[in-house]
Each structure stands twice: as C-alpha cells, then as structure tokens.
Amino acid sequence: MSQKRKSVNLFYGFLILLTLVNLIQSFATELILDEAYYWYFSKNLDWGYFDHPPMVAFFVKAGTLLFGGELGVRFFASFLFTGTVYFLWRTIDDDLKYKNTALFCVLMASVALFNVYGFFMLPDTPLLFFAALFLWSYKQFLEKENIISILILAVSMAGMMYSKYHAVLLIGFIILSNLKILGKKNFWLAGILALLLYSPHLYWLYENDFNSLRYHLVERANSKYKINYTLDYVAGFFGVMGLAFPLIFKAFFKYEKKTAFDRGLSVVVYGIFVFFLISSFNRRTQAQWPLLVSLPLIIIAFNYALKHEKFKKWLFRFSLATLVLLSFLRIALVEERISPIVYESHGNKEWVAELHQKSEGRPVVFRNSYSEASMYSFYSGVEAMSANGYPFRKNQYDLDSSESNFRHKKVVYLSSQKGADSSFGYTRKFRNLKWKGIFVDDFRPWRKLKVTLQEEEIDPGSNSVSFKLDNPYNEEVAFGELKFYGLTLNRKKAVLDTLKVELENRFLNGRIPAKSSLEIRVDLKDTEKLQQAEFFRITIAENILSMGFQGNIVPVKE
Known part of the structure; x- marks a missing residue:
C-alpha cells in the first residue's frame, strides 16, 4: 500500500473516531445554559431570533426530530466539526501532508476551544464548518472559477451569515486582502447568490423592525472601560490555541505568505484581532468571538511544520500534551467528582x-x-x-x-x-x-406595552415629558397595575439613576383600551439627575415585575 493510501486511511479513520467520541460526549454531558436557550429557539423555527440568525436552531430541531435528550440537541455538532476538519485538510494542498497526517490529526484534536464545538451545539459550531468550507472554496475559486466553486462559495457565505453575524468579518477581510477579486464578475455572481440565499433572514429582520440589530448596535449598554477587559481578551486570543500557542503564533509570523490565499489568511488573523481588541475597550469580549482565527492559524502552522523538522517535532509534543489535558477536561464535564470546578453542565x-x-x-x-x-x-x-x-x-x-x-x-x-x-x-x-x-395565582405581565417619547431629545431643565403609550394586547390594561419610571443613562447607555414619574390624575384610575394608544404627559421629579445624563428613557414596572424595556432611548440635550 502506498504512503498516500496509508495516509488517507489514517485520516478517515481519525475522522470516524473523532465523530464517535464526540457523539458519546454529546450523549453523556448535560446541556450547558446557552445550548438550552438554543433548544428553546428550535421549538418554534423561524428565519431569525433575537440574539442570532437561525442556523443553530435548524440543526437543533433536526437533531431532536431524530433523538431525544442531549444527544438530539447536539447530534449534528459532531458531524459539523468533522466536516470542519475535513475541509481544513482539503485546503492544504502540499503533498508533504500525506507524510505528516498524524501531526495534523493530533493538532486538530488539541486546539483547545476549537474542540468544544465538536460536541456542544452553539452558533459557532455551524459557523466554523461554513468558514472552513468558505476558505476551501475561496482557494478553489482562485485556482479555477467554475460553476462548482461559485456555488460552494455562495453557499458557504450564506451559511456563515446564517450562523453568526460576525461572519461578515471573515468575508470582509478576505476581500480586503485581495481587492482585485472585486473585478471578477464570477465573484459578484457568488455574492449575489449568497445574498439571495440570505434574503429570508433579511426579510425577517425587516418584519421584526430590525429588533436584533437595533439592540446590538444601538440599544445595548456598554461597560465602563476596565483594563482587565483588554488583558483578558489578549490572553484568551492567544490561549485559545492550547499549549502549543507559542509555536503556532511563531509559525504565523515566520510563514512566508506568497499567494493571495496566504495573504488572506494573514489579514483575517490581524483584522479579527484588532476588531475585537477595539471592542474590548467598551465591553468584556467572550472567548469564542475571535475563534474564526483558529482556522487560518491551523492552516499556516501545519504548512510551516511541513518545511521545518524541528518545529514539527515540538508542535507534535505540545499538541499531544494539550490533547491529554483536554481529554481529562472532557471527562470532567461529565463527572463532577473529578472536576476542579463546578461547571454549567453539572447538576x-x-x-x-x-x-x-x-x-x-x-x-x-x-x-x-x-x-x-x-x-x-x-x-x-x-x-x-x-x-x-x-x-x-x-x-x-x-x-x-x-x-x-x-x-x-x-x-x-x-x-x-x-x-x-x-x-x-x-x-x-x-x-x-x-x-x-x-x-x-393570576400572573399579569404587560411587557409588550410600548412607550415612545415625543421629544427627539430631552431638555435637562424640563419638568415634564410627553409620550405615546401603545397597548398591543387584546384586552384593556389598568393604569393601577403599572408604575412608570424615568431612567437616566450614561453615554454607554448604562443606567445612572431613576426619576420619579407622576401621571395626571385623570389616568390614575383609568384603563388603556385594547389595541389602542394614548398620548400622555407626565411630570418628572428629581430632574437635577438629568444634568449628568447622556440619554433618557421611560420604563414600566407592572404588578410583581421590575422595570422593563418598554421605552425608546433619546439623547439629553447638552
């Protein structure tokens, strides 16, 4: 049997073993909190959800139609991860890879956070799969612009965007690395096809008043800057690759990027690092946000190892050590008694x-x-x-x-x-x-009442404000069940303080008719608090519930 044939058999044997191990882990590990939330998404399939596009919900739904319990939720995660590994292997076209298949397998099994998505079903699970497919199809497109490469490129771009919004970073940085591609009509054809495939989600955003985007881009409160946000981000960015991270980043900096594809990988790593570094200045970044860089880093590190024997040996050793550690941690996810911490899959x-x-x-x-x-x-x-x-x-x-x-x-x-x-x-x-x-005994939530301030901006010296109160319900709502508050917000839209709001006497014992709206003017108390505010909103607490998000946010005049 030829060396290449043995290598191919080893690789496919690794994929089968990897899939089986991940399926067993999926079955044996209790859900984590976010997985349960995405399972909730899947109960009512739609073209979008508040936090994410719908891809994760589709895969959860498909799995739960086949199996119950945790395995159903996670069933397709194992196959998506196996597909990710497969397309990374296909992307590497140096024939020396066939003599180093064992190194590739150990490296793939040891990239720390990357391997989590082999059994957890989270939005990053399909994102990584479609990103690997995108990188492979992009490379194919650079070599030959045939109908197959165009179609796969389109599907991969749409699939990434259906998984997580920040997939646009990978697409954008690849284009930025090779602006000449914008002169190719076939690339535009792939982009148009991807947009057509993505159009159901765009229409869903339109139908839902761009709720998700408005929250993430406008309404979401940012945090006061803390140096540990940036330090944690930088540590996580490098540490996500496991114990071999010094070698992997050494390879990244030393590897000669000769081709448009290699330059694209480099720009993706630098671009995503800088993007989320800037993001760390106003919020805590989550470890998985820059995870897409793991794909180009794996490709570059392995290609570099093929030409540097000493580096290859150390990469194998560090990857093997990480694999041993990860194996223990994977068992600890299931067995709380040996775990060093209580994790969210326990109990x-x-x-x-x-x-x-x-x-x-x-x-x-x-x-x-x-x-x-x-x-x-x-x-x-x-x-x-x-x-x-x-x-x-x-x-x-x-x-x-x-x-x-x-x-x-x-x-x-x-x-x-x-x-x-x-x-x-x-x-x-x-x-x-x-x-x-x-x-x-009679739960009465009115979270969907809507408050729209009439003023485009609030005068900090004002003693009153006007707003429209919309009742979308099929029943009337008594004012006696509602308490109105004014909230002062800082420039990051975090709450500073609460203002007392007094309704006119005519409303105190009144009701808001079903499917109707009222024009209301209220008096504000403690208005000196507005002097320190950048933004203002009205909110409602009803019955036993605390203040909600019913009001729009408007700026306070300087």
Missing part, C-alpha cells in the same frame, strides 16, 4: 427536579434569566419563561409570544435578587446561585 437535572417538586409542577417565570428558563423547560417538560428588565438585557423571550402563554395563569415566579419575597428557595450549584420563589 442541572438535580436543581430542575428540586424546583419541579417545590413549584408543584406549575409553569415557572424566572426574573431576568433566559438560560435558567430554557434549562428548566428542557429537563422538566414544563413551560417556563424569562421576564426581563433592568439591569438585565433583552432576549428571545422579549421578541416572541411566550408571555401570552402565561398571562392569567397560576405560575411560580422566581428571583435571584437579594431581599426578594420567598415562599421557597433552592440553589443551583453552578456559581452558587440562590433562587427564591413565590406562588402567583
């Missing part, structure tokens, strides 16, 4: 069973926790929702109609807030989070 079935017993099987409403609500519903089979407000953020439970399934029902309302009322309590092991619950 979920226990707290869900305890809550189910204490809540007497009632539907459960969590204050400000979409992940807890989704996790509870997954393991208990009981309806649950998240009632969101300050200081939390909007999510899918604000966008969909889940609230209507709970109105006027007997529910249990849970809060982790200190000093909250309590009929019973329980503690979730992960982060030692203590929840307190009360029984509510």
